[in-house]
Amino acid sequence: MTGGAQICVRNLNVHYGHDRALKDISVDIPARKITVIIGPSGCGKTTLLKSFNRLIDLVEGVRFSGEVLVDGENIFDPEVEITAIRKKMGLLSQKPYPLPMSVFDNVAYGPRIHGVRDRRRLAKLVEHHLRQAGLWEEVKDRLHLPASRLSVGQQQRLCLARGLAVEPEIILGDEPTSALDPKSSQRIEGIFLELKQNYTIVLVTHILRQARRLADYVIFLYMGELIEHGPAKQVFNNPREAMTREYIQGVIS
Numbered sequence: 001m002t003g004g005a006q007i008c009v010r011n012l013n014v015h016y017g018h019d020r021a022l023k024d025i026s027v028d029i030p031a032r033k034i035t036v037i038i039g040p041s042g043c044g045k046t047t048l049l050k051s052f053n054r055l056i057d058l059v060e061g062v063r064f065s066g067e068v069l070v071d072g073e074n075i076f077d078p079e080v081e082i083t084a085i086r087k088k089m090g091l092l093s094q095k096p097y098p099l100p101m102s103v104f105d106n107v108a109y110g111p112r113i114h115g116v117r118d119r120r121r122l123a124k125l126v127e128h129h130l131r132q133a134g135l136w137e138e139v140k141d142r143l144h145l146p147a148s149r150l151s152v153g154q155q156q157r158l159c160l161a162r163g164l165a166v167e168p169e170i171i172l173g174d175e176p177t178s179a180l181d182p183k184s185s186q187r188i189e190g191i192f193l194e195l196k197q198n199y200t201i202v203l204v205t206h207i208l209r210q211a212r213r214l215a216d217y218v219i220f221l222y223m224g225e226l227i228e229h230g231p232a233k234q235v236f237n238n239p240r241e242a243m244t245r246e247y248i249q250g251v252i253s
Contacts, residue, residue, distance in 0.1 A: 007200070009051075011067070014044075039221035090166065103139050103142060134190070134191050153181065176203065218230065228244045
């Protein structure tokens with residue numbers, strides 16, 4: 001890592017066909033902090049987030065240039081093992097997508113892929129990660145029921161537990177509370193605040209109140225450009241750029 005940064009973005013450009021989604025983005029993501037990416041819809045927030053684990057590769061016609069360094073390694077290097085990069089990162093999407101299997105098997109899925117076969121060890125891992133996601137007490141007597149029977153809020157915490165079970169270093173969240181009720185959103189936010197002691201967390205949100213509650217560091221994008229970034233208190237309370245101030249005040253959206 002360089003200067004406390006775990007992800008370093010250098011001159012990143014992303015094109016979807018003829019459309020330029022990101023324009024010369026350079027920014028460092030601090031380790032073991034919550035970084036929140038804000039900006040209007042269509043400004044490149046999700047594109048930037050999905051550049052960190054190379055999920056933008058899955059978009060037809062995508063082109064990119066520049067560098068994204070994760071722990072000092074350029075993940076766009078042709079020699080890089082993409083699966084190893086993605087293993088470092090757990091992704092929480094807008095809507096929960098539990099696997100069509102039991103609660104237990106959802107969390108055990110990743111460890112099994114990586115060679116864990118001992119039932120007792122799997123049971124300990126499942127309990128540990130369900131506790132991390134604040135779900136253990138609610139599901140400990142329902143581990144072998146289909147995950148689809150859980151509420152939406154519980155399913156999102158289950159997806160978080162499943163992501164944590166592959167032992168990532170970084171957690172990415174693409175508006176991870178947008179499909180949840182206020183109480184479930186509050187629980188997920190509380191879990192993020194606990195997890196940042198051990199993980200680097202990067203979240204996309206369109207809810208400025210949520211960004212204020214969670215962010216240690218803020219990245220503000222507008223029309224694919226990086227307008228401002230810095231510690232959350234500075235960006236929210238004393239922004240350097242007029243456009244940042246106007247966005248925070250609701251003048252532009």
